[in-house]
Amino acid sequence: MSASAFLPAAVNFRPLMFKLNVSSKFVRHCRRHQRFSTSRSLNADSYEVVVVGGGAGGASLSNIFARKSKSVAVIEPNPEHYYQPLWTLVGAGIMNFGKSARPMAAVLPKRATWVKDKVAEFNPKDNTVTTEGGKQIKYEYLIVGPGIQLNYNQIKGLPEAFETPGVGSNYSKLYVGKTTEALQRFNGGDALFTFPNTPIKCAGAPQKIMYLADALWTKNGVRSKSQLHYNTSLGVIFGVKKYADVLTEITRQRNLNVNFKRNLIEVKPDTQEAVFEILDSSETPKETVTAHYDFLHVVPPMSAPDCVRNNKDIVDAAGWLDVDKDTLQHKKFANIFGIGDCTNLPTSKTAAAVACQIGIVKRNLLQVMAGDKPTSVYNGYTSCPIVTGNQKCIFAEFDYNAQPMETFPFNQAKERRSMYIMKKDIIPYVYFHVMLKGYWEGPGIIRKMFRLGMA
Ligand SMILES: Cc1cc2nc3c(=O)[nH]c(=O)nc-3n(C[C@H](O)[C@H](O)[C@H](O)COP(=O)(O)OP(=O)(O)OC[C@H]3O[C@@H](n4cnc5c(N)ncnc54)[C@H](O)[C@@H]3O)c2cc1C
Incomplete structure (x- = not known):
């Protein structure tokens, strides 16, 4: 960790610098590179943004907020990250399990603190979470994405x-x-x-x-x-x-x-x-x-994971994280957003849905951080490439109203080899190389292109 991580802007360091024989040039250098240092904040367990879970949603959003906020911590217990959609092909013996895995350290942002622990409790009234290891971690904004149990x-x-x-x-x-x-x-x-x-x-x-x-x-x-x-x-x-x-x-x-x-x-x-x-x-x-x-x-x-469903303050009657279906903001706690499988969003729980939710959470949380109201609206987009046989796939895409929302200018309900290649090779590539880095918000832009910009 670089020394600059511990340098708040308002403190006068001159006496300390003199004692430690540190040059003012060095301090200026640290300040200039502060945003590139690890994002641990002055108080060891307090961060501007805390992300629970380093899965599809958590890893992508932590990469985004590591670029956009003062300090980020990701709480994630597993040393490996999995692209689970490949497990259908792994189970069928078509792909090796290893293809679905990456070291967690490789998908989480270098500029965030990775807390290798599991969240045991949410304490939204005092803006903290408690880990199984007994740590209390404070946040200004919380993104909840521990997946499904x-x-x-x-x-x-x-x-x-x-x-x-x-x-x-x-x-x-x-x-x-x-x-x-x-x-x-x-x-x-x-x-x-x-x-x-x-x-x-x-x-x-x-x-x-x-x-x-x-x-x-x-x-x-x-x-x-x-x-x-x-x-x-x-x-x-x-x-x-x-x-x-x-x-x-x-x-x-x-x-x-x-x-x-x-x-x-x-x-x-x-x-x-x-x-x-x-x-x-x-x-x-x-x-x-x-x-x-x-x-x-x-x-x-x-x-929903036990740590979520056991806290009656944050869940709906069925035990899912209770978020607004349009904005993904928590219904009671404005500084909390939900992403992915743990939420009560009335859509099919998929990584494809998570991709679209990433953009919504990004824009809305940034608005909230700036003191504004969240205005981006999620349409419930989700997708399910249904492999129907040897190199055959129908590519279901739909919204909150179970209405098809297809990307390509052909009937995606037909079994196609091209859609199988999409599922097996292209989407995993986009997931690992674009989405997890925070640069993919679903195929909306491609759909628009195929429709020449029309709705
Ligand atoms: C067999 C199979 C096939 C699938 N096929 C498709 C498909 O074809 N297309 C598609 O789009 N989706 C598919 N999915 C679904 C997709 O994988 C999930 O919807 C997606 O991963 C959800 O993302 P998430 O971030 O909500 O959760 P996850 O990606 O599951 O990540 C949750 C993370 O939270 C961590 N965590 C758990 N508990 C805690 C805790 N208490 N504290 C901190 N961290 C915690 C976990 O270790 C994990 O890393 C498939 C899934 C499976 C299993």
């Missing part, structure tokens, strides 16, 4: 069943490799794919792995002796009609059996059985149905 333990028999063959989950770095193993050792029989009864991140991912399994097993000859079942707690295959129609047709043509309103509640690895609650059952308790599996892909129930 995977609650595997809410399903009886998990996570133990991951220790048995045939069970995997693309949603966790711990179990995505199990999906690959299970897909490859599958030799026909019953394959089950689940979608839980909570909001989740990337609502397309639970079915993407089914299409990739279908393609793989067709190629290696086991598809003809297997039955594939997609058991979803939802009542539709996808929330946007345009894409749902196409997906329904794909499942029909490929003989993929879709069961609606089925929620996984138990896995019995000894007998290779999965128990589903029938959500539209009129009985109390609800009726259940038990299905045998030879392959099981589990998507766990999810919630």
Whole structure:
């Protein structure tokens, strides 16, 4: 850390300089380079901007505010950052896990202080957060982006069943490799794919792995002796009609059996059985149905992280960070903004949505810091590249009203190889090289270009 980090502008350093034999030229040099030094402030644990989480939203916004504010701290416990959208392809055995990971130090800004700890508590009334390590960190402005929590333990028999063959989950770095193993050792029989009864991140991912399994097993000859079942707690295959129609047709043509309103509640690895609650059952308790599996892909129930949902001051009734859906500013605390999966924004939780939210939080927080009201409005843009088979993808993009908001001047509901390349190669490149550095706010500008500037 450079000495200049400790030099407040208003202090007279002459007596101290004399004692320490420091030249005034050196002090001027430190002042000039102050903004390039590490951003630790005078008080060791007090910062102008604190960012919780170094994920898709947190890393991008900390890079932006490291350039625009006096001091920034990022609180993030993990030594690695993951681009999770690649885990669909990792689980399917198409990509190596390593391609999705970067050292956290490489994605966080050098001009911010990285607090390698987890936030345990938010104390919004005194503008502090407390970490699990017991540190109190003070902020003037807070950006909350700790993502979503995977609650595997809410399903009886998990996570133990991951220790048995045939069970995997693309949603966790711990179990995505199990999906690959299970897909490859599958030799026909019953394959089950689940979608839980909570909001989740990337609502397309639970079915993407089914299409990739279908393609793989067709190629290696086991598809003809297997039955594939997609058991979803939802009542539709996808929330946007345009894409749902196409997906329904794909499942029909490929003989993929879709069961609606089925929620996984138990896995019995000894007998290779999965128990589903029938959500539209009129009985109390609800009726259940038990299905045998030879392959099981589990998507766990999810919630906001405990540190968020346990603080009633900052969450809505369902436990999500309670932000204004237009401005992303917290509804009660004007110096707090939310980003990404932990929020109650009524849109599909994706990294693509985060990209658009970055621009909104950037502009609105800068306005608040300048003493103005936030005026940038988020339209709920989100996107889900649904890989539907070997090098095939339909590219769903839509807004808060579940209306398609497509970037390209062709029908994105059609399966295309170009959109598969977009998902596998182009978007990850943009994510690591542009978005995380704070220079990508979603494809709005490209969409406009294709429409010659028209809305
Ligand atoms: C299998 C899969 C497929 C997906 N496919 C797509 C896709 O095709 N397209 C797409 O756009 N999106 C996709 N997503 C979703 C996308 O990855 C997330 O929506 C996105 O990463 C959310 O960003 P975030 O910043 O909110 O959270 P994250 O990126 O998850 O980051 C949260 C960060 O907060 C940290 N953290 C957690 N708790 C704390 C705490 N208490 N204190 C401090 N830090 C904490 C975590 O370590 C993490 O680094 C997919 C996700 C998965 C799992």
